[in-house]
Amino acid sequence: xxxxxxxxxxxxxxxxxxxxxxxxxxxxPLKLWQRLTGLGGMAAFFLAPxxxxxxxxVLAPFVINFxxxxxxxAAFFLAxxxxxxxxxxSRLLDCGSYLDPSSCREDLxxxxxHNTFWFVTLQVALLIVVSMITALILNREIVGRSFWRAVxxxxxxxxxxxxxxxxxxxxxxxxxxNSVALQFGFEPTEWLTDRFWxxxxxxxxxxxxxxxxxxxxxxxxLQAIPRDLYEAAEMDGTKPGRVFWRITLPLLxxxxxxxxxxxxxxxxxxxxEVYVLTGGGPGTSTLFITQYIYEVGFASLLRNPxxxxxxxxxxxxxxxxxxxxxxQIGRRGExxxxxx
Amino acid sequence: MSRVAAFLTxxxxxxxxxxxxxFIWVWLxxxxxxxxxxxxxxxxxxxxxxxxxxxxxxxxxxxxTKEVMVEGYDKPLGLFTVTLPDGSTKVMxxxxxxxxxxxxxxxxxxxxxxxxxxxxxxxxxEMRFATENFTEPFEHFDFMQYLxxxxxxxxxxxxxxxxTNSMAAFALSKYQFRGRNVVLLLIVGTLMVPLxxxxxxxxxxxxxxxxxxxxxxxxxxxxxxxxxxxxxxxxMLTIPDELIDAARMDHASEWxxxxxxxxxxxxxxxxxxxxxxxxxxxxxxxxxxxxxxRKELYTLQVGLSTYAGELxxxxxxxxxxxxxxxxxVVLVFIFLQRYITxxxxxSGLK
Numbered sequence: 115x116x117x118x119x120x121x122x123x124x125x126x127x128x129x130x131x132x133x134x135x136x137x138x139x140x141x142x143p144l145k146l147w148q149r150l151t152g153l154g155g156m157a158a159f160f161l162a163p164x165x166x167x168x169x170x171x172v173l174a175p176f177v178i179n180f181x182x183x184x185x186x187x188a189a190f191f192l193a194x195x196x197x198x199x200x201x202x203x204s205r206l207l208d209c210g211s212y213l214d215p216s217s218c219r220e221d222l223x224x225x226x227x228h229n230t231f232w233f234v235t236l237q238v239a240l241l242i243v244v245s246m247i248t249a250l251i252l253n254r255e256i257v258g259r260s261f262w263r264a265v266x267x268x269x270x271x272x273x274x275x276x277x278x279x280x281x282x283x284x285x286x287x288x289x290x291x292n293s294v295a296l297q298f299g300f301e302p303t304e305w306l307t308d309r310f311w312x313x314x315x316x317x318x319x320x321x322x323x324x325x326x327x328x329x330x331x332x333x334x335x336l337q338a339i340p341r342d343l344y345e346a347a348e349m350d351g352t353k354p355g356r357v358f359w360r361i362t363l364p365l366l367x368x369x370x371x372x373x374x375x376x377x378x379x380x381x382x383x384x385x386x387e388v389y390v391l392t393g394g395g396p397g398t399s400t401l402f403i404t405q406y407i408y409e410v411g412f413a414s415l416l417r418n419p420x421x422x423x424x425x426x427x428x429x430x431x432x433x434x435x436x437x438x439x440x441x442q443i444g445r446r447g448e449x450x451x452x453x454x
Numbered sequence: 455m456s457r458v459a460a461f462l463t464x465x466x467x468x469x470x471x472x473x474x475x476x477f478i479w480v481w482l483x484x485x486x487x488x489x490x491x492x493x494x495x496x497x498x499x500x501x502x503x504x505x506x507x508x509x510x511x512x513x514x515x516x517x518x519t520k521e522v523m524v525e526g527y528d529k530p531l532g533l534f535t536v537t538l539p540d541g542s543t544k545v546m547x548x549x550x551x552x553x554x555x556x557x558x559x560x561x562x563x564x565x566x567x568x569x570x571x572x573x574x575x576x577x578x579x580e581m582r583f584a585t586e587n588f589t590e591p592f593e594h595f596d597f598m599q600y601l602x603x604x605x606x607x608x609x610x611x612x613x614x615x616x617x618t619n620s621m622a623a624f625a626l627s628k629y630q631f632r633g634r635n636v637v638l639l640l641i642v643g644t645l646m647v648p649l650x651x652x653x654x655x656x657x658x659x660x661x662x663x664x665x666x667x668x669x670x671x672x673x674x675x676x677x678x679x680x681x682x683x684x685x686x687x688x689x690m691l692t693i694p695d696e697l698i699d700a701a702r703m704d705h706a707s708e709w710x711x712x713x714x715x716x717x718x719x720x721x722x723x724x725x726x727x728x729x730x731x732x733x734x735x736x737x738x739x740x741x742x743x744x745x746x747x748r749k750e751l752y753t754l755q756v757g758l759s760t761y762a763g764e765l766x767x768x769x770x771x772x773x774x775x776x777x778x779x780x781x782x783v784v785l786v787f788i789f790l791q792r793y794i795t796x797x798x799x800x801s802g803l804k
Contacts, residue, residue, distance in 0.1 A: 137709075137713045140709065141707060141709050141710060141713075144707060144708070144709040145707045145709075148707055148708055148709075153629060153631075153708070154629075154631050156625075156629070156708040156709075157625045157629040157631045158625075158631075160621040160622065160624050160625035160629075160708075160712065161621070161622050161625045161626070161637065163617070163618040163621060163622075164618040164619060164621060164622035164678050164683065165622065165637065165678075167618065167674060167675075167677055167678040168640075168641070168644070168678035170659065170663070170674075171656065171659065171674055171675035171678065172644050172647075172652070172675070172678060173640070173644075174655075174659055175652040175655035175656040175658075175659050176644075176647055176652060176655070178655035178658065178659065179651070179652060179654065179655040182654055182655055182658075190657065190658045190661055191658065191661075191662070192658065247481065248481070248485065251478050251481055251482065254478065256478065256482070262482055262485070263795065264787075264791050264795075265482075265485055265486050265489050265490065266485055266489055267787075267791065267794075267795060268489050268490060268493075268787060269489055269493075271733055271783045271786060271787050271794075272493070272737075272780065272783060273736065273737030273739065273755055273779065273780075273783065274737065274739055275737075275739050275755040275758050275759050275779070276737075276758075276776055276779055276780055276783075278759075279496075279758065279759075279762055279772065279773075279776045280492045280493060280495075280496045280776070281492065282762070283495075283496055283499065283769070283773065284492055284495065288508070288510040288512075290495055290512065292510075293510060293511035293512055296511055297511075322488070322489075322492075326489075327798065330795055330798050331798065354474075383648060383650045385650065385740055386739045386740060389759075390759050390762065390763075393763065404650045404740070407650065407653055407654070408653065408740070408743075408744070411653055411654045411657070412653075412657070412744055419654045419658075422653070422654045423654045423655065426650070426651045426652070426653060426654060427651070429650075429651060430647055430651040433647070433648065433651065434647070441642075
């Protein structure tokens with residue numbers, strides 16, 4: 115055992131050595147830089163790589179996006195594009211009635227908006243109920259608690275593509291679900307090519323994939339609730355239902371709000387797993403906003419980057435509002451924590 | 455055994471089973487099936503031959519028809535249990551099949567050919583894992599290349615993330631300088647604008663700097679993660695400033711302070727970020743899908759979804775490659791799950 119350890123550490127040292135040399139070599143010019151510019155210069159040096167990448171690949175695109183949304187044409191370079199003002203936005207928002215996608219000029223966009231709205235509403239509701247029940251159960255003194263916690267966490271790590279393929283394989287016409295249904299005497303159902311079932315499947319699959327993450331956050335909140343509150347309630351003979359509504363839920367509220375907003379932010383951007391599962395179909399029944407942006411921006415024959423940029427800015431606005439609410443809740447929580 | 459059963463079924467205060475106890479165990483066992491079942495089913499399916507995958511209803515374990523070598527025939531022949539016209543049954547090897555008539559021979563005495571209706575024969579099956587599903591895509595398709603690309607993107611992106619994020623976090627936690635709050639605010643701001651919002655302009659930036667259709671174009675936009683900077687900064691704030699002051703007294707350069715003091719002390723947080731980064735980059739899909747157009751540059755995720763989106767889906771290969779794609783994540787789950795759950799519960803990052 116010691117033999118193996120020492121060879122292991124030798125290999126580790128051999129691998130780490132060049133990195134150490136590099137760190138030593140870089141030290142000499144940096145000392146000079148430090149002498150010339152002082153601590154402020156060193157701070158700039160340490161920030162530079164991250165902020166350079168950040169500036170080029172996050173900040174610049176963020177600004178360019180606004181320019182994009184005011185131009186038209188299929189060209190990707192800004193200089194080759196023609197300025198059209200707010201035309202892309204008015205095209206997106208040109209609707210007979212916002213409740214009826216077919217009355218809109220960009221009916222595809224409004225289909226995506228409607229689908230996303232219903233998806234977000236139903237998925238987040240289901241997600242929170244399921245995560246809440248699981249967190250409450252995991253918070254009890256059950257045998258093998260860390261094992262059970264791991265069980266519900268497993269799908270969180272899987273890639274969306276893998277999640278999509280796993281369920282596509284189960285839900286296809288000759289898949290596991292239909293064969294189980296057959297055992298119980300049901301007719302095989304077209305889970306992925308029926309409008310209603312494909313939508314239901316996209317909700318269920320994304321809840322399956324993400325519930326473990328939200329369960330963890332809720333569980334952390336539950337465990338922070340002082341035990342003696344429950345003991346006091348038990349001594350007073352309070353009914354379990356009342357304990358939940360009067361103690362657990364109010365004290366869990368900050369966590370629940372964070373979970374709600376995080377789940378909303380994620381659900382609004384839904385794309386990967388549903389794209390692999392249904393491809394947005396049948397028809398447009400599982401087409402969501404991110405896929406609309408992707409298709410209009412890159413994939414379809416009707417490629418129109420300006421329109422895609424305008425749509426993404428509208429989606430971004432929703433996300434910014436949600437995030438601001440989240441930060442506000444977080445700050446309130448911090449203040450409360452500071453007071454305590 | 456009865457003691458184990460007694461331990462497992464013991465309830466609070468020795469009372470009997472309440473309905474909530476039943477509900478809890480139904481939920482947990484159901485959860486076990488629903489959470490692991492699909493992945494297990496996929497893995498079992500990935501070992502089935504194409505013929506077996508087409509069967510409905512499917513069997514749980516992978517089977518295939520047993521084969522034997524028969525004298526006078528070059529290829530191994532499939533074994534079938536045949537119901538002969540006189541009502542007796544016999545195990546025979548199938549030579550060929552024409553329409554609904556199968557021609558079979560007795561493996562022991564291969565001279566005489568018997569013709570029967572295909573409905574009168576049942577294949578003799580044995581459990582067999584079709585490992586060729588795994589080897590063939592690596593030999594005949596580009597999956598070896600996809601795997602290499604995925605590993606390259608994951609490793610390089612994680613290394614750059616760790617270096618640049620830790621340097622930025624060091625500057626933001628241990629230096630006082632003008633504009634620090636502006637930088638912090640900028641980074642918080644990006645938490646609000648996810649990649650899906652920046653898709654179109656990011657594509658033009660990538661094209662403008664000549665990174666379109668290259669793995670670096672996949673890597674660079676992902677490495678300046680605001681979550682990573684935050685996680686590390688929060689951790690570095692807990693490292694006492696006295697350590698740095700003492701090092702400065704000893705004439706250590708700032709780089710040495712970062713490299714020899716801060717980095718080793720921040721190792722736990724770096725490990726958490728490394729695990730997260732590996733999982734994130736391995737699983738990335740939308741951005742690589744946009745940036746990569748040449749097939750030989752595809753990552754596993756993009757390659758998989760492309761093959762699965764084709765009209766004639768070769769499920770036996772897709773399933774096997776999905777299992778391969780799952781392996782690193784399953785390893786992370788088995789060995790490092792604790793760190794991840796602690797990281798999420800502590801900071802709410804994903």
